[in-house]
Amino acid sequence: MRNITTTDLAEFGYREIEMTKDLLDLWINEGLPEEFYEDEVTVMFNKQSGKVFLTNSDFQVAMINNNNELEMFYSLPYSGEEGFAEDFKEMYEDDPEYYHPEDLEFLREKDII
Numbered sequence: 682m683r684n685i686t687t688t689d690l691a692e693f694g695y696r697e698i699e700m701t702k703d704l705l706d707l708w709i710n711e712g713l714p715e716e717f718y719e720d721e722v723t724v725m726f727n728k729q730s731g732k733v734f735l736t737n738s739d740f741q742v743a744m745i746n747n748n749n750e751l752e753m754f755y756s757l758p759y760s761g762e763e764g765f766a767e768d769f770k771e772m773y774e775d776d777p778e779y780y781h782p783e784d785l786e787f788l789r790e791k792d793i794i
Contacts, residue, residue, distance in 0.1 A: 693733070697726050700733040700745070708735070708749040714753045714784040716791075717743045755791065759783035767791045 687693075693701065701724050713719060713735070721738035734744040734754060742754040746765050756763045768793040772779055773794045780788065788794045 686725050686727050688723050688725050690724075697731075697733050703745060704733065704735055704743075704751065705747075707745065711751060714743050714751060715755050717741050723728050736740050755787075755793075757781075759785040766791070769793050771782070 689704065690698070690701075701726075701788075704724060713722075717735070718737050718739050718741060722735055723737070724733065725736050726733050732744065734742050736742050743751050744754040744765075745754040746767075752765055754765055755769070757769075757780070762769075762784070769788055770793055771786065785794070
């Protein structure tokens with residue numbers, strides 16, 4: 682079975698290594714998102730999506746957003762949808778009935794909606 686994620690830098694291309702450098706620069710210069718635990722932090726590459734991100738022992742994810750900031754990246758517990766807080770907030774504002782109650786509870790707990 683082929684793994685779609687890796688921490689093996691030998692499997693990263695030049696693009697992904699550059700993204701890793703950007704992640705680490707932001708961590709050094711701006712710090713990690715407040716909610717992100719600093720426990721067993723590692724860089725991971727999703728070979729299917731092309732995304733490079735930080736993750737930890739709690740499987741939290743921090744990724745560079747469209748504003749070139751390090752931000753929490755969430756996966757909803759029921760639907761599995763992924764995105765930044767702003768993505769979920771916009772979807773909720775457009776259609777408050779869109780999310781399953783379990784996902785709504787998660788978004789409220791995270792203070793996203």
